[in-house]
Amino acid sequence: xxxxxxxxxxxxxxxxxxxxxxxxxxxxxxxxxxxxxxxxxxxxxxxxxxxxxxxxxxxxxxxxxxxxxxxxxxxxxxxxxxxxxxxxxxxxxxxxxxxxxxxxxxxxxxxxxxxxxxxxxxxxxxxxxxxxxxxxxxxxxxxxxxxxxxxxxxxxxxxxxxxxxxxxxxxxxxxxxxxxxxxxxxxxxxxxxxxxxxxxxxxxxxxxxxxxxxxxxxxxxxxxxxxxxxxxxxxxxxxxxxxxxxxxxxxxxxxxxxxxxxxxxxxxxxxxxxxxxxxxxxxxxxxxxxxxxxxxxxxxxxxxxxxxxxxxxxxxxxxxxxxxxxxxxxxxxxxxxxxxxxxxxxxxxxxxxxxxxxxxxxxxxxxxxxxxxxxxxxxxxxxxxxxxxxxxxxxxxxxxxxxxxxxxxxxxxxxxxxxxxxxxxxxxxxxxxxxxxxxxxxxxxxxxxxxxxxxxxxxxxxxxxxxxxxxxxxxxxxxxxxxxxxxxxxxxxxxxxxxxxxxxxxxxxxxxxxxxxxxxxxxxxxxxxxxxxxxxxxxxxxxxxxxxxxxxxxxxxxxxxx
Amino acid sequence: xxxxxxxxxxxxxxxxxxxxxxxxxxxxxxxxxxxxxxxxxxxxxxxxxxxxxxxxxxxxxxxxxxxxxxxxxxxxxxxxxxxxxxxxxxxxxxxxxxxxxxxxxxxxxxxxxxxxxxxxxxxxxxxxxxxxxxxxxxxxxxxxxxxxxxxxxxxxxxxxxxx
Numbered sequence: 001x002x003x004x005x006x007x008x009x010x011x012x013x014x015x016x017x018x019x020x021x022x023x024x025x026x027x028x029x030x031x032x033x034x035x036x037x038x039x040x041x042x043x044x045x046x047x048x049x050x051x052x053x054x055x056x057x058x059x060x061x062x063x064x065x066x067x068x069x070x071x072x073x074x075x076x077x078x079x080x081x082x083x084x085x086x087x088x089x090x091x092x093x094x095x096x097x098x099x100x101x102x103x104x105x106x107x108x109x110x111x112x113x114x115x116x117x118x119x120x121x122x123x124x125x126x127x128x129x130x131x132x133x134x135x136x137x138x139x140x141x142x143x144x145x146x147x148x149x150x151x152x153x154x155x156x157x158x159x160x161x162x163x164x165x166x167x168x169x170x171x172x173x174x175x176x177x178x179x180x181x182x183x184x185x186x187x188x189x190x191x192x193x194x195x196x197x198x199x200x201x202x203x204x205x206x207x208x209x210x211x212x213x214x215x216x217x218x219x220x221x222x223x224x225x226x227x228x229x230x231x232x233x234x235x236x237x238x239x240x241x242x243x244x245x246x247x248x249x250x251x252x253x254x255x256x257x258x259x260x261x262x263x264x265x266x267x268x269x270x271x272x273x274x275x276x277x278x279x280x281x282x283x284x285x286x287x288x289x290x291x292x293x294x295x296x297x298x299x300x301x302x303x304x305x306x307x308x309x310x311x312x313x314x315x316x317x318x319x320x321x322x323x324x325x326x327x328x329x330x331x332x333x334x335x336x337x338x339x340x341x342x343x344x345x346x347x348x349x350x351x352x353x354x355x356x357x358x359x360x361x362x363x364x365x366x367x368x369x370x371x372x373x374x375x376x377x378x379x380x381x382x383x384x385x386x387x388x389x390x391x392x393x394x395x396x397x398x399x400x401x402x403x404x405x406x407x408x409x410x411x412x413x414x415x416x417x418x419x420x421x422x423x424x425x426x427x428x429x430x431x432x433x434x435x436x437x438x439x440x441x442x443x444x445x446x447x448x449x450x451x452x453x454x455x456x457x458x459x460x461x462x463x464x465x466x467x468x469x470x471x472x473x474x475x476x477x478x479x480x481x482x483x484x485x486x487x488x489x490x491x492x493x494x495x496x497x498x499x500x501x502x503x504x505x506x507x508x509x510x511x512x513x514x515x516x517x518x519x520x521x522x523x524x525x526x527x528x529x530x531x532x533x534x535x536x537x538x539x540x541x542x543x544x545x546x547x548x549x550x551x552x553x554x555x556x557x558x559x560x561x562x
Numbered sequence: 563x564x565x566x567x568x569x570x571x572x573x574x575x576x577x578x579x580x581x582x583x584x585x586x587x588x589x590x591x592x593x594x595x596x597x598x599x600x601x602x603x604x605x606x607x608x609x610x611x612x613x614x615x616x617x618x619x620x621x622x623x624x625x626x627x628x629x630x631x632x633x634x635x636x637x638x639x640x641x642x643x644x645x646x647x648x649x650x651x652x653x654x655x656x657x658x659x660x661x662x663x664x665x666x667x668x669x670x671x672x673x674x675x676x677x678x679x680x681x682x683x684x685x686x687x688x689x690x691x692x693x694x695x696x697x698x699x700x701x702x703x704x705x706x707x708x709x710x711x712x713x714x715x716x717x718x719x720x721x722x723x724x725x
Binding site for chain 2: 014018019030031033
């Protein structure tokens, strides 16, 4: 015995161990030698010896171990299922993210929170609207949308994507948050691009196997989409590898940071902020070379415009226009078709700043229903700007001589295309471009667009309401524009180009509507049910609180009109 | 000194083995006293047992006082006691090395701390332990070293270490 107390006794064993035995009212005295009681059923906890019964052990286990574990587990369960989702949903939106495909008329704007999750989607064209309605993007990361877009585009050629990030608040303290968000989004988007490429390659490979194993006589052209994908992949530059190994190059991603003012400006034109900036940059480059001209949207039908019409315009303008959608727009085609930014280091083929654009015969007064032919990449001039622009400003050869016979120049619409010089500028100078500078550029460009549009009487009545769509341009415009989405019945033959096929523009609007005058009504889907082939809502916003009201609403209102 | 004198006294008394006369008075059930009867209960502890117990008690009390001078309590020693026999034997060996080495012993009682570096150098290589182990077991080693210092002979038998 070493020590006695009211709680127990401390003993020193023969092997040098000090033990505390919780025995109350012991009669032992210090110094006495005792024999320890029977230890069966006694367990030691540290140096303490205590006797436990089975029920006591269970009780202690429950009290000390199980209850806290159960409490923590239930808390985790509750928060993981409900709390965290609610927490994410409650996170406020901090930025808009615009996604634009370069070679396709796909443009959408996503409202994201600080976790990079989508809270709402604004679609600027039919393709993006189709995408938004086909998959649920709510509370999904941004790369999900990009992946869905790229899967369809991967087959053609290496797609290019431009991502624009617009903070909702301009506070300095949120810059680091935005930087992190931007980094995260870009990283995820790159992964999504690679994934989309792999998926497409896998599909194409599967098709190739089926093609070789299946019916050899099957006409590929008559095959399904997957076979088409395979065939296109074979022909596409994007195809890598040979034999059974098929791979696609992932999409190339460019990004730019913009500000709210740019978005507001672009909103008036019913396009995404990124697209507006790219066109503004392109316009500035052209102006620096002494070429002026505002790119106004052109009806999709202008693509099939009569050559004479096109040439008439080109005569007037003294330029040639070439669609950027023509393959090889980087330089193929006659006479140095593409405008290339000298700073980019790319040599322009042919005549340097010569613009070549779609040649169409549009009467100057009429223009197309848009009033103008949107210029393609190299060509930004529009017929509508005829009056304003001085032909002398344009360097260039006779348009006709530069246009290969039979090759229709396709006028492009700034709503559905992106000028590659502008894109190259972003790629090279993204670190140097200040968002305020870009805002100013976009503002100037937008003003000119509006002026150009408003200067054309009847040309672009932006405010096209459904009944106004027909007005406008003379029949010598663009019969081709009538195809597809135009309502023939509504228009005079020849009118209107306004209807961009599949564009965000409503088919029944004059093409000129788009620029400027239209105030975007973002939440008004407009599909004229009576107009077959009409393009769908140009700018449809999917915010899930109002989604039910938007979806399926087939109004006749022209989204471009106010 | 007083303790030692008391021990000598009790040893001397044990030689006589005198039985007090009062113990020979017995009472029956009716309370009547009978002479020549003694209560055998007084023979439960022998004098030797009792003397050893008294000695142990003195040693233990003195040892506890020395522990207090080192800033330790019995409760701390109980908590610091290694559970495994091997660990205890290693710790007891460390304490023995401290006590048997004059230099270490002087420093130990002077500073009231274990001289870890000198201890590690004094321990043979095959019995050496890590510094961390000594740090963890320092309370127990201190208590055992105090008990083995020679001033508490009744406690030394409980810390036998095989070399």
